[in-house]
Amino acid sequence: MKQLIGALILLLGLVLAGLLVLRIWGVTVLGQFTLLRSGATLLVLALALVALVVVWFGFFKDPRAGYDMRTGRRAQPKAGAEREEFSDLN
Template sequence: MKKLVGFAIILVGLALAGLLVLRIWGISLVSQDTLLRSGATLVVLAVGWAVLIICWFAFFRNPAAGYDSSGGQRVQPRLPRRDQK
């Protein structure tokens, strides 16, 4: 996942650098207004995604739920009780 996010950031950075180089030479593929609105949209989506992930891990995940930590140094998977089979 980290590699995918890193690749996306590098790709967006290269695209923006390419647009900047074209702007230096006087070539306009995309207007500045469109570029700013696209950037704002990406920022809103990223913030929404981050809030969604934080809420998911805050309310729906309990990483210690399936493990028994009373058995020594290493945490062992919790065995089902005999009456739950």
């Protein structure tokens, strides 16, 4: 997911740089008003995505669900929880 977001940001930066170069040479592919509306639309979509993520993790996920909080000072996995073995790393 992180790589996808990074690729989208890189692509957006390249497009904006290309439009800037065209603007320097006097070529108008898109008008300034269209670019502002597109930027505002992307900003609204980004804010909506952040709000959805906050609401999802705030109300629908229980981070303590897979841990037994009664044992020791650190959260321990519940007795029936599966654990990955890393014995093949040696």
